[in-house]
Amino acid sequence: MTDRSLVGKRIPKIDSLAKATGEARFTADLTLPRMLHGKILRSPYPHARILSIDTSEAERLPGVKAVVTGQDTGGEKWGVFRYTRDQQLLPVDKVRYVGEEVAALAAVSEDVAQEALDLIEVEYEVLPAVFTIEEAMAEGAPLIHEGFDRNINIHVPIEVGDVEGEFGRAHLVREDTFVSEEESYFMGEPYAILANYDTSGNLEIWMPNASPHTKAKALSNVLQIPLTKVHVRKTTIGGAFGGRSDVFPGEFIAALLSVKAGRPVKIVYTREENTMATRQGHSMITTIKTGVNTDGVVTARDITCHMDGGAYSSTGPIATSVPFLCLEQVYRMPNVRYNGYRIYTNKPIRGMIRTHGRAFACGVDMQLDMIAEELAIDPMEIRLRNATRQGDILPTKSVVHSCALDETIKQAAAKSRWKETRGKLPPYHGIGMGCNSVQTGFPLGIRGGSQALIKFNEDGGATVISGVVDTGQGNDNMLIQIAAEELGLPMEDLRLISADTEVTPTDAGCYSMVSTFAGGNAVRLAAQDAQRQLFEVAAEMMGAEVEDLVARDGQILIEGESPTGIPIRKVIRKALIQDTPIMGRGHYAPHVDHSREWIKNPLGQLSEAFSFGTTVAEVEVDPETGQVKVLEVTAAQDCGFAINPTVVEGQFEGGIAMGGQGGVLTEGHQWSGGHMLNPTYREYKMPLACDMPQINPMIVESLDPNGPYGAKEAGMSIAMSAAQAYCNAICNAIGTWIHELPFTPETILGAIENKKKKDA
């Protein structure tokens, strides 16, 4: 392991310069010959029947080349799962949230398109609307979708062990309810689509997405174009965070417009459209009842979570499950009941997000601190006593093959001087800890696997071909680093082709934190396959045995002999001359239980590996203003193995910004009658670089037996645990508990006030 030259090293990302100089091509930058500009007309009402749409005036405007409404679609419904097909991508019957797509058109310029949009006349019958979980579930509430009683969209029930029995036997039982607002992603790049349907029936399409192959399949289904003819193209992507998955009406519309106009169509979302009409994270109400023994070890837990899902299902079954799954992974809960409810409301659609169920995790973790306080156990100690260990079998039956959670707790505590600090800080200073765990891939698509090819070029350089997409996290770099390591080539001798569904073989996408695990393994195997072919040619050239050869710095050497061998370049030429061109293949699919389902059978191996993260935050609260100053954050993650520590640490930093600094302290939407009041950067308060605390990143390696070099998911269990640590630190600082996220100054001042009243 010690002789690795690239993997495990700090390598600048291969796309940094292109991004820094503005050279990187995002979808909105692209232009095709004969391209038209598309615009979408959106609903001004949260709930209304569409009585008529008159596009005739718009169609007559010179420069307008195509107009589409629900009438062009046949009213077919789309859903991520067969059993969640509830969304007409262009609605025929009614609109269900403010911002929903109603009609669209393509014209020779954006100006003409905008002008034409204003000429479309839609007649609506406004319907009563519901905006909260309580309103939606109330007796007699208007139904957003027929047949979904009390607007319950999805119900995930899980029960393992003897929950009620253990509550009876518990030393202490606590029940708390936590509420939180929805979160937004605010990717740097607003959504954009460029679609080109050609005369041969091919659709090529560019858009920021987290899985070109999954996107292609969905578009193939929804547009009824054979998969082989749907080409999702590579483009630079300005962030995903879970919000670039699923199929959005924008893609469907751009493709429809291109079909109708016979020309390429580009649609660039405004920031407002990006916030309202792609996805958001769910707001939620979580009630947690926990029983512990005298040592603070959890013996039983019952969780009920209601999530505001907005107008349609989207990735609902996943979103309703994952918050629980993360928690069952991190803290042992031998007897557990979970009821997750996803509720329809007349608000924008909610889907997967990097910090899935943040309030859920914060609730479980804050309650653990409450129990620790009641039992006078140190919060670090109670976490160690409840921490998942290697070899554990989780309630829903996944085996944990690698786990260094306890190490992350201990190292984060040591680095943050936990023992010296906790309980010894001045008033309104606090320190808090949170732990979380995230899956490294779960089954999506056929087997969720990834294939890779490595093609050697005449000059001895090689091209890596992989379906893995880079949404900003550094996947491109990871693939090249692994290939270069295996092949003994400098990274600059390798080129990457990725994320183009026409060119690259199948990949499940960078959902569910699987890219390094599956894609990295596939590239590693492809490189090993190519190297075996290379060594066969080289062995003959060198009069050596294949098994004695190694590759290093672009040379093939006989192990232990002279430090110079023959250049790989020469071996490639020899191979070409003797008609044995070198091409390596690799494929890796995580070994998970494919009979496991989200709702009907949520038991079995969910993911082949799990990451574990612990974050400690130290804060100072101004009791006069309720403002929080975060002094220091220590984040320790068991990511299995850090292929590029710089990139992993970058994920920690981003995760802390999103999960903790923004998510706990400032981010949240304001609403008025289903209208979002703060859809832009100006009003929605994202943390800036200058708001960020000092961060101590700590990589803890557990060397997963199946991950490439031992690697598994990196960064996301920090994003989650950061939120938990922030909550616990603030509660520690003010000496009371808060049950509502975000922890705005108003909320904090309110809690201080209440405590003062109670103490008085």
Added chain:
Amino acid sequence: MTDRSLVGKRIPKIDSLAKATGEARFTADLTLPRMLHGKILRSPYPHARILSIDTSEAERLPGVKAVVTGQDTGGEKWGVFRYTRDQQLLPVDKVRYVGEEVAALAAVSEDVAQEALDLIEVEYEVLPAVFTIEEAMAEGAPLIHEGFDRNINIHVPIEVGDVEGEFGRAHLVREDTFVSEEESYFMGEPYAILANYDTSGNLEIWMPNASPHTKAKALSNVLQIPLTKVHVRKTTIGGAFGGRSDVFPGEFIAALLSVKAGRPVKIVYTREENTMATRQGHSMITTIKTGVNTDGVVTARDITCHMDGGAYSSTGPIATSVPFLCLEQVYRMPNVRYNGYRIYTNKPIRGMIRTHGRAFACGVDMQLDMIAEELAIDPMEIRLRNATRQGDILPTKSVVHSCALDETIKQAAAKSRWKETRGKLPPYHGIGMGCNSVQTGFPLGIRGGSQALIKFNEDGGATVISGVVDTGQGNDNMLIQIAAEELGLPMEDLRLISADTEVTPTDAGCYSMVSTFAGGNAVRLAAQDAQRQLFEVAAEMMGAEVEDLVARDGQILIEGESPTGIPIRKVIRKALIQDTPIMGRGHYAPHVDHSREWIKNPLGQLSEAFSFGTTVAEVEVDPETGQVKVLEVTAAQDCGFAINPTVVEGQFEGGIAMGGQGGVLTEGHQWSGGHMLNPTYREYKMPLACDMPQINPMIVESLDPNGPYGAKEAGMSIAMSAAQAYCNAICNAIGTWIHELPFTPETILGAIENKKKKDA
């Protein structure tokens, strides 16, 4: 063979609709974000020393982002071969023809670029120039390149057998000299380049080209960018005809400008630039001395050919050799001497062209008619007596594995009613025959081979990945047709990725008529490899033996059993689920003698296969105007096997237009002091559709043992033999010989006049 469902059938080309609708994207159509427009300043003098270039005013013009001159290049010289490096792609010392590149710049618009071009000041010292072979070789002529005595650029000497001895023993010896003007290609698409050099050191470049991989290698050498970082991209190409090979200064300049500006740069040539500054065919003077026995069988031949090569070497060694090689392939010449001289002149650069050495072939063939006349042998009969046969070993030592030349002669004669017509036509009506042969690939690049990949997609469709480029002749269609045939899939289930040097594996390019032979074989092998993998999975699913399976119409069946099997789609899914994704590989390199060289050792197997064509033309000459009306053309070619007869016949038609109708009758350049007077469509007389005669295409199949399904080169030996047939038919009509091409009305009238004088 009879159960083939696609190969051998008339299939519409897959790109026809895109080309007919204007949807196809040519280089000039492309736009990249931040793209600049480039323009090139060209020499107004045919021969001049560059004393100074002042670009300062141009650089100061707002909107100008980069200016380059020879000073930016280090004066390095480029050549197709190591021993022909004579061209500074941006000259430092002097210019050698009118139109040569002197400086270039890139600006924010074409208008600004043009304006800036006018601000560049170049000081020249005009030098004496030479414009013809005679002038260039004259005693005391100015030398265009130092060290090339009498401006002889290249000399190819070949001698086999006892030439002088056989002349002594011959029944009849004739010597004739033929001259011809240079030819132009006049592709539908003027040259254009889009180059983008990025911050990672990658160059991506689009341009019409006949071999992306060879182009990439050349650009890598000349720009000193590693091959792995040079990405020649796929683009639609509007014709090549040999004139899109080689490296042109335009590409080098566009890349340099992009490096300097740090932005993409597009240069679109005007029609004038395309004619003067890409390539032309050589003009030539050929002296042929032929000895025959009493039966008209050639016993010895001595050919001296002087070719006007223009200012630089380009593909000179090939161009100087191929005209002879085609003739040694078609007509037996056991004792032969060849001296080919390529001469520098102060005219545009001449390179490879579809009708390589047309005047040479016409000379040999017209002289054969002269000999036939002297010996009172029918021209068809003398051709049959001298025709190459299968199994022959050519003078330069190639073995002819397949040959149906005699069949092409017989079938063309039968169809054109040769025996009923020849010698029995009214005055000024004539019929003539010509025969030619063309190589099916000769070694270029590493082994001249081609690799292919076939990747199955989840829906059972497949993607073919091949480096073969389609320059308009239908290669894209050929590759898909072969893959579909082998895989038992409908063509619409297959997609093609081709001609992108980053994505596709090595291919030698569509030089030398090798695409079907090498590229087609490679795709066939890849399909067979993929099918073997498919059958392994299917056999298990069906409980059958692999060897009993066949694939047809998207199904896998047990041979001889029920007509329905399992859909390939299902086998693919099964393969994915069991972690054995299907990916086929193929590679084919023609078996040729790699020690053979163009000049120093022109002996050995040149090409693995040779095509043979016979054309018969029937014409009517107006003795008052010299105008020729071509009544009917019958073209019979041994193309081995016609994979798509419609495409092959299209090649016949294009070849007859270019080789005969245009090349013999109307095309030719006019010059004044090195200035071309007719560089555009308006002045250079190309035949129009309405000028074309009735054509009888006849495909003769010889089933080459190594070609895919027996296929070899298609169409080009018709382009050549059409020229020969036109010449012979006109001479037959007017009853006298013409030694000068093209056969313009003036030339024909002159010949009629001379004959009248002689007869009188």
